Amino acid sequence: MQSILQKTTGIGPTxxxxxxxxxxxxxxxxGAFGIGFEISRSLASAGCRVIMVNRKEEQGDEAQQTIRAETPEANVEWVHCDLGNLSEVRSVFTGLRERLDRLDFLVLSAGINTNQYGVDADGIDRHFGVNYLGQxxxxNQLWPLLRKTPGLxxxxxxxxxxxxxxSEMHRAAPSxxxxxxxxxINNPNLGPTELYGRTKLAMILLAKYGLADKVIKTNSDRVYAVSVHPGAVNTAMQQQWKDAYPGITGKMLTWAMLAFGRDPEQGSYSALWALTSPKIEDExxxxxxxxxxxxxxxxxxxASDPALGDALWKLSxxxxxxKLGEDALLDWNAAA
Known part of the structure; x- marks a missing residue:
């Protein structure tokens, strides 16, 4: 609906x-699905080298084919990783850190939508594990590469x-x-919306009180970390409302999101602006x-509570x- 309105009236995100x-x-x-795919597609069409990271191989294959069909010279690749498996995250992103010469943009778009409680490969609430902790x-695993890039x-x-x-759904986090x-974290009594909202709250806190305050400011790194709301976007993830709330409620929520939400391209605009606008650094x-x-x-x-941000950082x-041992985290001040 919002995509139609934008085309006919100009109303919608810039x-x-x-x-x-x-x-x-x-x-x-x-990066091979939904909003993440639209971000990858736009960056690749502008000449950026793009590495998409997803769990499903069929999504990666289709995403690469689509982007190359539109931009034959696009430099895109796909890498498998389950962000709900910390050991796999370490292996995959250590490999990327060691083979890439630079990293200009890191987009944390992977995740599961509002859904029933369950645990990931590490025995952690899967919403928190996939949407937040894995990211x-x-x-952490890519930080040395990020802080090295400005000197190149x-x-x-x-x-x-x-x-x-x-997401604005951070407002649904438990009070x-x-x-x-x-x-x-592993509280099965929380509802699907609370579980999801808590992860979006965590993302905002990580950007603001984790990376910006505890890492970038402390180390004087020339790196910018921000969080964005993409809008209610009518991707296939909206079908998860049916699993989150079985019965008529879930069906109605899915219908509403698909009928009135933005299309994935519109959902990418906030992130693309944050990635490329000179205003972020100038101001x-x-x-x-x-x-x-x-x-x-x-x-x-x-989301504006520094004490809560500090608690999240320590818990992370x-x-x-x-899960992985005392040596699992890289020194945030390490050089690539």
């Missing part, structure tokens, strides 16, 4: 179509960007969230949350080390 990104490199989790670990080449190239696909331990908008291109979002009190470190 379109963003990058033009010249030759020589730049992007890694996009969830926190991706950032002549002059002062644009600073690398890390963009999280968060009593504390990020104190795994027992709190030092590190850690910001945007609800549309060039539109600052209004976070909840939880603890969970990764508990």
């Amino acid at each position: 379109p963003v179509h990058p033009e010249d990104l030759r020589g730049r490199v992007a890694v996009v989790t969830g 926190y670990y991706v950032c 080449g002549d002059g002062k190239p644009p600073a690398p960007r890390v963009v999280f696909l968060a 009593n969230v504390r990020f104190e331990g795994l027992d709190e 030092n908008l590190n850690g910001y949350y945007f609800s549309d291109p060039d539109t600052p979002g209004k976070e909840t009190a939880q 470190e603890r969970l990764v080390k508990d």
